[in-house]
Amino acid sequence: MVDAHETFVIIGGGLAGAKAAETLRAEGFTGRVIIIGDERDHPYERPPLSKGYLAGSKERDSVFVHPPAWYAQAEIELHLGEPAVDINRETRSVTLGDGTTIQYDALLLATGAEPRRLDVPGTRLAGVHHLRRLAHADQLRGMLTRLGRENGQLVVAGAGWIGLEVAAAARHYGAEVTVIEPNPSPLHGVLGPEMGGLFTQLHAEHGVRFHFGSGITEILGQDGQVLAVRTDDGEEHPAHGVLVAIGAAPRTALAASAGLEIDPATGGVSVDAALRTADPAIFAAGDAAAFWHPTLGTRLRVEHWANALNGGPAAARSMLGQEVSYDRLPYFFSDQYELGMEYSGWAPPGSYDQVVCRGDVGKPEFIAFWLKEGRVLAGMNVNVWDVTDRIQQLIRNGTTVDAERLADPTTPLPE
The missing domain is CATH 3.50.50.60 (FAD/NAD(P)-binding domain)
Structure with a gap:
């Protein structure tokens, strides 16, 4: 009581x-x-x-x-x-x-x-969505269902995790999808250019179109409804719905x-x-x-x-007054189409000098490691499971590893 x-x-x-x-x-x-x-x-x-x-x-x-x-x-x-x-x-x-x-x-x-907001004309048009809350997901799910039924066009602003996962869901419903991203590849600020191409290829194989190197300057509409999106390079992209996924x-x-x-x-x-x-x-x-x-x-x-x-x-x-030292390594996961991945560690752009892959990147079934002077800063396992603890131990150890042995799938990770 x-x-x-x-x-x-x-x-x-x-x-x-x-x-x-x-x-x-x-x-x-x-x-x-x-x-x-x-x-x-x-x-x-x-x-x-x-x-x-x-x-x-x-x-x-x-x-x-x-x-x-x-x-x-x-x-x-x-x-x-x-x-x-x-x-x-x-x-x-x-x-x-x-x-x-x-x-x-x-x-x-x-x-x-x-969610961060786009500061451009047209963001108040019906059909412009953000995704953070359950109510947002309810509305977005209804829109994707309708777009899939009508072969409608979804434009996604931002090729981060949310943008890519929504793009995959939209293709599942049958909607046409265009992703607009200022950086040269998806997830550029998280995975760097080395791994971004993997997600470009994955989504392109499922019919997603990418427009890299530009940002949205206006959302065009008529009678309060979205009709198209204009980018700063003068392009116009047809749209019956827009998801703004430019971070939080x-x-x-x-x-x-x-x-x-x-x-x-x-x-x-x-x-x-x-x-x-x-x-x-x-x-x-x-x-x-x-x-x-x-x-x-x-x-x-x-x-x-x-x-x-x-x-x-x-x-x-x-x-409660207990002794606490919160030292969990950053961890996240994503599921897109047939690809499942987990990421552990912290390797922001500029913090690493080498990316080493272990396994078959083309399959894809591999582990990528971000290294700095031979030390593992982060690891991402793609369609390879039950390795997170071993990856995190490599990061915590902070010792120099042999990159060639790290890339060799026959060498156990603990070694």
Whole structure:
């Protein structure tokens, strides 16, 4: 039974917040646990929004972190559909949009991120979509179904993970797809030019058209509906729908207004390796947190599922006063057509001097490694499974490896 000796408040109704609440109860916390979320849906996971649910292979209920009844059973209070609008650090209180004030002893910011917007004419036309929330996926799924039925045209702005996964889902429905990307290859800022060509070829084989090296300057329409997209090289691309997938920005306005430090390099709420802010009563996790990584020796902001899955519980333990050093390596995965991949590590552009491939890139069934002076910074396994732990161990070891042996599939990775 819950007593009111302490109240822990979680702002953010996503995976990080839900897993933090679950962990608080699992660790024996008997005080009040309150989740504040500005969406009316119960906490859910985001990967299915661009993967299984969007493509029609998963039902809507499959996206939720817990069944709705679980929260009452765990005695976790939910304030859904009501945003937090103010944090008063002096009184340790949170004010909601309806004027309700909630006191806290410890506060977790798991506010996530929001889609970046195109600043061009025509973005308010019907048929222009973003993908971040479950409601977005509901709308986009309906549009893709219609475009597939009518052989319609979808233009995707951005060849990142979301853009490519939606392109694959659109082709599954039968829609025609054009992807517009300013960089010379997909996923250029994540995988670099060495691996981008793999995804170009994959999507081209499934009928996706790419327009690299240009950006959108205007979305054209008639009677409030999308008709075409114009790019800065003067091209016009027919469109019956547009997905804007040009990245996400951390939701830090609430933290900034409360005077918490925002990391200038990543844009996230600055926290230490225990996911604590400079205010000992306030913590941050998930997409909005810029945390100090003790293994990599730098501050990171990671927007992917695994960071929310693992960061929420780590923050909960830290809130309970346990010793926490959050050193999970960045990890993400993607499914596109017949290709499945996992990526571990951190190798931003300019940080590596060599990419080594192990296996058959053309099949594709291989592992790619990003190296700096012979040390493995990151690894991506494509249609090769059960190797993530070994790849992450190579990264953590930080020792110099022999590139030729690394590329040789007959040499076991532990060697």
